[in-house]
Amino acid sequence: MEPTLMRHKPFCDIKNLHVSFHGRTVLQKVNLTLSDSGILVLVGSSGSGKTTFLRSLNRLNEHYSGYSGGGKIELKLSGSMQDIHCPDLEVTELRRQVGMVFQTPNVLPVSIAQNINLPLKLVTGLDKAEREGRLIEVLQEVHLWDEVKDRLKENSARLSGGQQQRLCLARVLALKPKVLLLDEPTASLDFKASHKIEDLLIELQDRYQIIAVSHSLRQARKIAGQILVMKEGQIEHLLKKDQFENPEMLQKLLEDIF
């Protein structure tokens, strides 16, 4: 094992990805090789195809009406690069390994514990004791355990927005994913709750390959290891850390883009 070399190895390889809905092109001719250098943040104006790009990686676009698309996407799952459209890879297994957190917290209208238990039970088939262990583990991982340990049986709708979003994250982490897709995970949260999530993501970046859509440049600069700029359904730039840490250069690039 050469842990130092693990960084900067490609984890995602995309060839000629194109997606359209009802005949309207959303993504076109996306060719991209991404290497592992921390959190990848997607930015771009609305309608530039960020969310669609994200959903291509766990094949969730296929659930939208009027979808048609093609191209080849390889992701590093369980140690090797795998074609996500390969018939040998069940789409349910792909989505277990490529977890997703949505823009607005979408907890299930059941208890806090059940929000994590139900997917565990249905997807992994772990027994009760193992599930309980996993529940505590992931709630600690998202720093929610101390806040909810005495009210696990309460309805999750009673949590605050930020807590709900962390619960959604815990729900995904419980399934032991390799890749985390986050679609503007702080868009519906206040400043303080957003900060908590951002710090959490920075903590988690060594354990999971994180790809996040962001609407805020401040956030992108804070958490990103690399920034992917999208425009009109295409990749405009892939910025390395030294490029976007220089504010003048970043400003100039963004003026070009928007």
Add this chain to the structure above:
Amino acid sequence: MNKLLNFGIYCWSWIATLGVFLVVGLLLFYLLSQGLPTIGKELFFGDAPAWKAILGQVRVWDALWPACVGTLFLVLIAALLAVPLGISSGIYLACFAPKSVKRILSLLVELLAGTPSIVMGLFGFAMILFLRNTFFPNANTSLLLSSVCLALLILPYLIFTTQAALESLSDEYLLIGPSLGFNQIQTVFHVLIPAAGRGILSGVVLSIGRAAEDTAVIMLTGVIANAGLPQGLLGKFEALPFRIFYLAAEYRTSAELDSAYGTALVLLSLTGILYGGAFALHKTLELRWNQH
């Protein structure tokens, strides 16, 4: 000119709204003033002692009790038949049906919903005639036949409300299951149906209300005026809406007509309670979704 038109429309909508309120108010007032004085032990049990009548030890004549029990059984059996079928069909249409199949099936369900109840009754009656001439010479109109026809009548309500409850879930909600790696069956049964549960339940309550009030179907399929308590699935029975119809059509004294008003009031309260329940369910459902 435009101002005048606006004012005209404004006035007209006021008058129209007021008119509806007046008509409903008058109807209720009249029903209450005629029916309320007759409500009492006499109306429900006639001359028979109440407890013995409830236990079925004595026969009740010229009173509501057998009709109450008949309507209760009728609604229960119809619901037992229609609810599982209707909810399953609604789930299929909302979650599983391919587009082309869905279009055809939805058309058929709409057709069923548009069928007048008397036609449903005629269908039941024709079926008995057919059975008598073929396999079962002894077949006759009965509680079971009425329930089956009523079940057919309320089926479309159940299908529509189930389908609507499931289809009104937000797009993001539909994606929770798939995004966590659930297959379609798991998503439907563990995520979508629990969320649509109250909507589905209110559909059940509404359809039960519809089954309780229908007269045309049961008139041709087994209800009679003085059957007493229902004597089993294949026996005749009494029912509240038919009793109202019968009393109003063939009363001999004004007291009999008044008892028809009392009966109408009992039926109205019964369906009113059911509708109220459905309304409360709708409210809590909306509240719950607004919190998200």
